[in-house]
Amino acid sequence: MASLTGLETTLRRWGLRVEVLNGGRGYPGRPGRFDPRGVIWHHTAGSLAGGPTASLQTCIRGRSDVPGPLCQVYVGRDLAVRVVTYGRANHAGAGGPWRDVPRDSGNAYFVGVEVESTGNPATEPWTPQMLDVCRRVMAGILDHIGQPADRLIGHKEWAPGRKPDPHSLDMGRERALVAELLRHGPAAYSTTPTTSTEEDEMPSVKEIWTSAESVQSAGSRDGRLAAGPIIGRTLEAVRDLQAKFAALNASVAEIGRAVAALSQGEKITPDELAARMEAAAEKGARDALSNSVVKVRVEVEDAKEAQQS
Ligand SMILES: [Zn+2]
Structure with missing residues (x-):
């Protein structure tokens, strides 16, 4: 067993x-x-x-x-x-x-x-x-x-x-x-630091590139780098950050509105506030994601045009 x-x-x-x-x-x-x-x-x-x-x-x-x-x-x-x-x-x-x-x-x-x-x-x-x-x-x-x-x-x-x-x-x-x-x-x-929380775990630019490079050469027959997937993953990570940041911003803004309402004498329970913050965060993240998809498309189209011309 x-x-x-x-x-x-x-x-x-x-x-x-x-x-x-x-x-x-x-x-x-x-x-x-x-x-x-x-x-x-x-x-x-x-x-x-x-x-x-x-x-x-x-x-x-x-x-x-x-x-x-x-x-x-x-x-x-x-x-x-x-x-x-x-x-x-x-x-x-x-x-x-x-x-x-x-x-x-x-x-x-x-x-x-x-x-x-x-x-x-x-x-x-x-x-x-x-x-x-x-x-x-x-x-x-x-x-x-x-x-x-x-x-x-x-x-x-x-x-x-x-x-x-x-x-x-x-x-x-x-x-x-x-x-x-x-x-x-x-x-x-096995060489990844696993227990230290005090050490600076931020990889250097060289480490990031080397790791992206090894992933790429493992995946391609002639060992040459394909920039597309690396850039794709980077854009994906940027999109995630944009969405999280927008969600955070939106829920902070919602706290501001709630404080303003409270100061006007309106009653808001903690549950209502939590629900409003969450709804604002969801909307913020959704908006940010749809914006960033549009932006990525525009960039890709621009790149295609640049290649053709
Ligand atoms: Zn489950």
């Missing part, structure tokens, strides 16, 4: 920043059988206003209807990985059967990974950085329990129709990418 004991060591070998909660011991798991043979990928549906670890306390303590822990592993918007418990957690719920896992008994056989995300691609599209961390988390857990990539599933595959998570991901493609990681093993990440 596989065990999650020592999981943090395996995940660190995969180049991840890992913390074991409850003073390094992890929280006690739920009572009952836990024989992990696969992984379920979840998103938390946590609000942007809640910050980098919006749903962490809920994942530890549970909700009024479901006692915690609600996952074994939690990934925050800060890309840090937390081991919540080594034991059984309430994450799968009704669903299945799936292969050798009987109906409604996912918690006995799956490791649950909760990833902080609104679950809405308009407010929080997956960033390349977050996907990279998630795929390494999935590969690391499968590596630890000695299972192949085809034992990674999405919650939406365990409970189709009932659950949408993880949003906007083709799980077949994710399994193929994780299989690729497992084929190469964690060696590629």
Whole structure:
């Protein structure tokens, strides 16, 4: 029977920043059988206003209807990985059967990974950085329990129709990418600093270029650089930042409006304020994304014209 004991060591070998909660011991798991043979990928549906670890306390303590822990592993918007418990957690719920896992008994056989995300691609599209961390988390857990990539599933595959998570991901493609990681093993990440938080982790321009270069030459037969994909990924990252910045701006503006209304004697409850901030953030991010798509198109068209002339 596989065990999650020592999981943090395996995940660190995969180049991840890992913390074991409850003073390094992890929280006690739920009572009952836990024989992990696969992984379920979840998103938390946590609000942007809640910050980098919006749903962490809920994942530890549970909700009024479901006692915690609600996952074994939690990934925050800060890309840090937390081991919540080594034991059984309430994450799968009704669903299945799936292969050798009987109906409604996912918690006995799956490791649950909760990833902080609104679950809405308009407010929080997956960033390349977050996907990279998630795929390494999935590969690391499968590596630890000695299972192949085809034992990674999405919650939406365990409970189709009932659950949408993880949003906007083709799980077949994710399994193929994780299989690729497992084929190469964690060696590629073993020199990545994993524990230091004091050291400056910002890569130099040379390091960024060298890493982009090695990705490109691995992918092209003659080893020549293709600038397109590098620029594409950069634009994608810029778009993400623009959307996050716009969301932040919009929710700050909403606080300003609420303060003004309060000073006029209007009554606003904290829940109303949170809802207004979230709505403003969503709209801000959506507007920024549609603007940046237009801008990228214009740039591409300009580049084409320049080439033709
Ligand atoms: Zn889920």
